[in-house]
Amino acid sequence: MINVAIVEDDREIRQTLALIIDGTPGFSCKNTFEDCESAIETLPEIVPDVVLMDINLPGMTGIEGIRILKERLSHIDFIMLTIQEDDESIFDSLLAGATGYLTKDTPPADLLNAIREVYKGGSPMSTQIARKVVTSFKSDKKSPLTERETEILQRLCNGENYKVIADAIFVSGHTVRAHIKNIYEKLHVHSRAEAVKKAFKDKLI
Amino acid sequence: MINVAIVEDDREIRQTLALIIDGTPGFSCKNTFEDCESAIETLPEIVPDVVLMDINLPGMTGIEGIRILKERLSHIDFIMLTIQEDDESIFDSLLAGATGYLTKDTPPADLLNAIREVYKGGSPMSTQIARKVVTSFKSDKKSPLTERETEILQRLCNGENYKVIADAIFVSGHTVRAHIKNIYEKLHVHSRAEAVKKAFKDKLI
DNA sequence: GAATCTATTACGCGTATGGGGTATTTTTTA
DNA sequence: TAAAAAATACCCCATACGCGTAATAGATTC
Known part of the structure; x- marks a missing residue:
């Protein structure tokens, strides 16, 4: 049983996600939060396996939230679930400690799969996003040195x-x-x- | 039509892959090589869209081969198709210029999908491998400095x-x-x- | 409340470093 | 084959650097 928590300010999305996850055998989702502040307060008590985290939140951003939560609860895996697809959001998220990065148009089946993957030690993300990550650590210009x-x-x-x-x-x-x-x-x-x-x-x- | 080339020393595997790819609508695979040396000689003339590359090859390794081929034919995308899953092989491949990284146990359907993804600008790889990539650019230890x-x-x-x-x-x-x-x-x-x-x-x- | 540790402040000494040149031989490239 | 680039070697000089030593204020721990 994979215990999932959600941090998402849109009530509609939050509840829908919780319903889908909690209604799937092998998954449990009893804790949802509408901002990082309340998540930071409560998560240390419930300690889920995986947290789905939005970036755009009232108050603290999801990225900043992960940075703080990862410090204390380093064994929790975070999956970014956001509309942002710009390089900066992606890299900052991963640097902050996110393990996976999905966009909000990910179909439910794929989302559940991503949660499973994270739980098994993977980093789910679209191949488009993976490309950005790969490109980022490749030297582009050739050395001028002999x-x-x-x-x-x-x-x-x-x-x-x-x-x-x-x-x-x-x-x-x-x-x-x-x-x-x-x-x-x-x-x-x-x-x-x-x-x-x-x-x-x-x-x- | 995605034009694919293969560099793989095992004749059995090479021919099987070529048959699968060439037999799938939307794909063409007319050029296969059993080592990098011959690939380097011929590829500039045929210029495929995607190259499937093995690592362990007689003579030059696939990694070294990509490094050389990428210098001249930078627009070709390379997918590593190998049994190696160690960090070093993965990172060296990506640094050399590989866009995707698959293991040889990848099912044919997934392989074809990966080729499509690369062609569309993605970097296909297992989530396990993605995790290694993500981890590699994350600072793990906290700074001892004030x-x-x-x-x-x-x-x-x-x-x-x-x-x-x-x-x-x-x-x-x-x-x-x-x-x-x-x-x-x-x-x-x-x-x-x-x-x-x-x-x-x-x-x- | 004392003890300890850390961060911050401060000075002098000897030397490795970097900026300015010049020049010959070998290798690579045009 | 001529020209360019790389690799080799040398000089002078101001100074920025790294090392040793030490005192004080604040935070933390016991």
Whole structure:
């Protein structure tokens, strides 16, 4: 029996969802909330398995709500159930701790399935949304650095100093220095820290 | 009509897949390859819409193959079709440019669906695999740093020097140094570069 | 209420770092 | 084959950096 809770301000939607879920064998839905504030108050007592969470809510947003709830009740899985499909809503939700992300036009059968999937350790979402997630951690631009420079940048990221790098790649400290100057120029930075930041931001290493 | 190509070393599997796909209305599969090398040679001429790619291949791996093919034929979508389900294979595939990721036990109907999804701009994958992807860009451990320290770490990442930071947060340069020392101790690092690296790796900022 | 820990403030020392150059050899590309 | 890019090596110099040490105010714990 999967215990489900709902946080959704629209009374109609909230009750319909609860009815569908509670009326399906293997599911139970006895707790619904119209805002995050009341959910945060009550959830620690009932501790459901899965929570369906809207984003647009009066007061605290669903994203902020998940962030707070996840801190204390980290074992509860949250599924975003929202009309928003913009990149920011999706990424912020997942970063806040949402496990699944569905849009409100998801058919009941699919919704129930998604709840099952989350319960079994999956992250249900449309393939369109998955694409956004996949794209987000792929480096798009190709590195302007040479192989040698990339090797040195990697070592810069590890905090190795000129001499250590020089010894490691069997060249003089002067050469390392020259390479690093070129790296900085290509990346448009003026310090190690900025170079490291750019290395990670642009996924150069 | 979605034009599909297959790269798969097992003759049995390759031919079965080709038959299924080519025999389905709306799909065409006239080109199959038993390794990446021959695929790289021929694909630029036929330019399919979608390529099903195995990982374990004689010679070049499917991951390496995608990396090379994506450079020239960036508009082709690749679906990984493999037995591997380890995190590394998944992430390396997606980083190399794969759009979808399926295991070989995927039923034919689901496979055809996945091809359609990719063609429509989605990223088909099991919810279990999606979970791994989602988890990968979520910060798991909570920051050991104070608010002040986090603020300073952020500025360190931007390459701001002591004086600039000091002026920005209205304290002396000495104080900034002390904070940074504490940051380094907490993060177990000994330089800006390492701190910046850890900040991004652990998603502290 | 005392003890402890943490965050914040502060100073001096030696050195690695980054900015400014210049130059030769090898490899890649046009 | 000429030109461009990459890799190698060297110099000077101001300073930003990391390390050691220490005091004070606030929060937390016992």
